[in-house]
Amino acid sequence: MHDDLDRRLIEELQKNGRESYAHLASTLGVVEGTIRKRLKSLLDRGIIKIVAVPNLLRLGYNFMSIMALDVKIGDVRKVTERLAEKPNVCYLTVVTGRYDLIAMVAARSTQELSDFIENEIATMPSVLKTETFVSLDIVKAGASLLDTTQIIRNFNISPLKENQESVNNSPSPRIYH
DSSP states (O other), X not given: OOOHHHHHHHHHHHHOTTOOHHHXXXXXTSOHHHHHHHHHHHHHTTSOOOOOOOOTTTTTOOEEXXXXXXXXXXXXXXHHHHHHTOTTEEEEEEOOSSOSXXXXXXXXXXXXXXXXXXXXXXXXXXXXXXXXXXXXXXXXXXXXXXXXXXXXXXXXXXXXXXXHHHHHTSOOOOOOO
């Protein structure tokens, strides 16, 4: 069962995934054993995963861009497999609408982004056209460039059984690693 304590625990861990059980317990007003049990449950059920997330800006990747790709019908999976192997591609999704794929691409310079487009994207015959949006200023993002704080804060915590029924009845996105 999820409740407000689980939600608040997730919020605290989003600030610092390495926070001690003692500090979390003190902050949330519960005993340390409760934190251990709740965290283990959240991890075991796949509700959260604690990972290290690099700060791309501090690593010199100052040019973040979103690239929309129009791909020859029937070749979408082939292109996604090839793009997923590229280190500059941080996020890749198959979408509906005007384009077939959306990629988030990190580069250290405009030249590196230009080289990526010219040497990687342009060499794929299945890519019919692209539209690249270079980020000028990141206004909202978490450590992973996806800020989920408000999603968690506003998440409707209900018993696992109700949430699980909803999850089981909706299609799951495919995640390729």
